[in-house]
Amino acid sequence: MKIRSSRLYSYPVLSEMYDDYINSNYSIKVKAFKKTKNLLISINCILDNDDLSKLIDAGKAKIVCHFECQKTKLRYTKNLKIGENNFEISNSDINEQLQIVSFIVASEDIKGYYSTSFNRDYGTSRFDIETGSVLAISNQPDIPIEKNIYDLSNVPSIISIVPYNSETDHKIYIDMDDNNKIMVRLQKKDYQRYSELGRGVSDYTPILHSMLIIPALTHVFEILKSDIETFNSYEDKRWFKSLSKKFEALNKKLDYEELKNQDSLSLAQEIIECPIEMSLKNLLSIGGN
Amino acid sequence: MKVRFLKSDSLYILKDTIKDNVENYFSPNTFWIKDVTSDNNNFIDFKCEFPDFDLIISDNPEKNDLENIKLLYSNMQKLTDSQASDERLWAGLCHDAFWEYMQKRWPVEKASDKIKYIKKNYFFAHGEKRSLMTNGLARLWWLGRLTYDETNHNNPYELTEYLSKDFNGKGFPLFGSNFSNNRFLLRCFLYNIKLYEENNNINLSRTQFLEMIKSMNMWSGKLMIDSLDEEILNKKIVNRLHYVVNNYK
Numbered sequence: 001m002k003i004r005s006s007r008l009y010s011y012p013v014l015s016e017m018y019d020d021y022i023n024s025n026y027s028i029k030v031k032a033f034k035k036t037k038n039l040l041i042s043i044n045c046i047l048d049n050d051d052l053s054k055l056i057d058a059g060k061a062k063i064v065c066h067f068e069c070q071k072t073k074l075r076y077t078k079n080l081k082i083g084e085n086n087f088e089i090s091n092s093d094i095n096e097q098l099q100i101v102s103f104i105v106a107s108e109d110i111k112g113y114y115s116t117s118f119n120r121d122y123g124t125s126r127f128d129i130e131t132g133s134v135l136a137i138s139n140q141p142d143i144p145i146e147k148n149i150y151d152l153s154n155v156p157s158i159i160s161i162v163p164y165n166s167e168t169d170h171k172i173y174i175d176m177d178d179n180n181k182i183m184v185r186l187q188k189k190d191y192q193r194y195s196e197l198g199r200g201v202s203d204y205t206p207i208l209h210s211m212l213i214i215p216a217l218t219h220v221f222e223i224l225k226s227d228i229e230t231f232n233s234y235e236d237k238r239w240f241k242s243l244s245k246k247f248e249a250l251n252k253k254l255d256y257e258e259l260k261n262q263d264s265l266s267l268a269q270e271i272i273e274c275p276i277e278m279s280l281k282n283l284l285s286i287g288g289n
Numbered sequence: 290m291k292v293r294f295l296k297s298d299s300l301y302i303l304k305d306t307i308k309d310n311v312e313n314y315f316s317p318n319t320f321w322i323k324d325v326t327s328d329n330n331n332f333i334d335f336k337c338e339f340p341d342f343d344l345i346i347s348d349n350p351e352k353n354d355l356e357n358i359k360l361l362y363s364n365m366q367k368l369t370d371s372q373a374s375d376e377r378l379w380a381g382l383c384h385d386a387f388w389e390y391m392q393k394r395w396p397v398e399k400a401s402d403k404i405k406y407i408k409k410n411y412f413f414a415h416g417e418k419r420s421l422m423t424n425g426l427a428r429l430w431w432l433g434r435l436t437y438d439e440t441n442h443n444n445p446y447e448l449t450e451y452l453s454k455d456f457n458g459k460g461f462p463l464f465g466s467n468f469s470n471n472r473f474l475l476r477c478f479l480y481n482i483k484l485y486e487e488n489n490n491i492n493l494s495r496t497q498f499l500e501m502i503k504s505m506n507m508w509s510g511k512l513m514i515d516s517l518d519e520e521i522l523n524k525k526i527v528n529r530l531h532y533v534v535n536n537y538k
Contacts (some may be wrong), residue, residue, distance in 0.1 A: 001467070007510065008422070009511070046362050056521050058401070062515040064513060064515070066513070066515060068467075068470065070417075070418050070470075071369035071374045071417050071418060072371055072373075073370065073374075073418070073421070073431070073434075073435065073469075073470040074370060074470065075467070075468075075470035075471040075515070076471055076472075076473070076515070077471075077513070077515040077516050090369075092369030092370065092371045092372070093370050093371065094370075094371060095371045095374050095375075095417075096446045103516075105512075105513040130512070130515055131512075131517070131518045131521060132512035132514060132516065132521070133511065133512055133513075134511075134512070134513055160297065160298050161298070161301075162298075162301050162302050162305050162306075162307065163302065163305075164305075165306075165309055177440050178301070180297070180301075181297065181301065183301065183305075191327065192327045195326075195327035195328060233446070267485070273491070
């Protein structure tokens with residue numbers, strides 16, 4: 001669940017998205033730790049508003065946390081308390097992203113609700129609040145959950161080589177728009193030849209990497225560093241996240257500013273672990289020397 | 290039953306080359322896949338096994354949707370939600386163990402836009418969330434998953450059976466609404482409507498049912514309905530039902 005600032009209420013709601021309250025705050029700090037089977041979530045709930053605190057203490061309002069994963073159709077709420085709260089969610093219930101948002105809601109009808117911290121524009125207005133009405137909305141952190149690569153038992157790679165149909169065109173095309181993988185497109189017959197050569201891991205593997213993967217990654221880095229908007233537009237893709245992990249393993253950061261200062265070709269070779277040397281050696285041995 | 294899913298690369302190639310392979314979807318088997326992908330090993334064994342079972346294939350296959358939901362869901366209940374939201378699994382089953390069922394239930398030859406039809410029914414054509422309801426096999430499993438009520442000891446498939454009377458007109462709009470992802474809200478919504486219909490000897494029209502979905506969405510905009518007490522929510526739904534039945538046809 002994502003609450004947008006365009007959602008308007010007919011009474012003041014405490015949230016960083018609105019200016020209905022002054023000198024007040026309601027927020028959560030979320031930490032998530034992925035264990036083998038479960039995701040441990042720690043939510044620190046912070047409320048800085050005396051009138052809402054009093055409502056909670058009197059049982060007229062409660063704090064709830066809303067968990068949602070759109071991809072696995074998971075959605076439920078849990079009650080929270082001010083301060084530290086701990087939960088566990090099974091990893092198998094979540095895929096990619098867990099959305100968290102917390103609310104203070106009325107537990108009963110409240111007549112003539114008023115807070116001294118209402119924005120001055122409200123004057124001395126009082127409001128009748130219905131049970132279940134939202135009184136405060138927290139910040140809305142997303143918890144990225146990397147899909148367990150062994151969820152079905154497969155091992156992912158970030159690049160797929162796929163064929164395209166053309167009688168005359170033999171160029172390589174790179175497609176970065178797929179969510180999961182960077183697609184390298186080869187003309188159909190070239191693709192068949194590639195498949196023949198590249199089945200399993202063989203002496204041809206580093207050669208094929210040098211021919212196809214390095215130019216593809218070089219192209220991808222060039223596109224990513226073309227401007228910040230372009231870079232940001234790919235950030236949510238699975239292949240980007242996998243690439244980012246690969247960068248971390250090399251003590252680098254897949255970051256626009258850092259990328260801008262790096263040579264794309266050199267970076268692509270590092271990511272693919274410099275296959276040029278092995279390619280040339282293998283070519284010599286395949287040639288019988 | 291050994292379940293096999295499609296390798297990522299094979300999935301991408303098959304999906305990417307539908308327009309060149311439409312004729313293959315009339316074929317009685319899927320031997321053609323290896324020619325398309327230039328790979329003899331397009332499938333990978335799923336890490337756990339399931340009981341042996343078949344889906345019902347008849348000349349009037351949509352009439353068997355309910356039985357097939359029960360068959361698929363009950364036999365593959367141990368799939369996790371994360372696994373069951375993976376395109377490789379469902380596209381794999383569509384092109385492997387349940388190829389014959391798919392051809393009968395979702396026959397490509399009858400479709401006007403065959404490419405779109407194959408993509409929608411044999412793969413994930415839309416966002417993952419919507420695709421779970423449009424892929425020919427994922428929809429069966431997810432309809433079971435969302436409507437199966439383990440707390441209903443008399444008949445855990447009571448809500449599945451209720452919705453099976455009109456999956457297209459009522460089920461799919463319902464599962465397109467975000468509130469339906471919350472089992473508590475979904476069950477309150479459906480049990481109340483079913484009971485109301487039984488008590489008043491009526492069947493809600495599609496318009497009335499859609500109006501009820503709209504009401505839930507409208508309340509969600511103002512209230513945190515997920516946190517309402519069951520009693521309060523039931524009362525709201527029944528009051529609204531009364532209004533909708535008397536004001537909409």
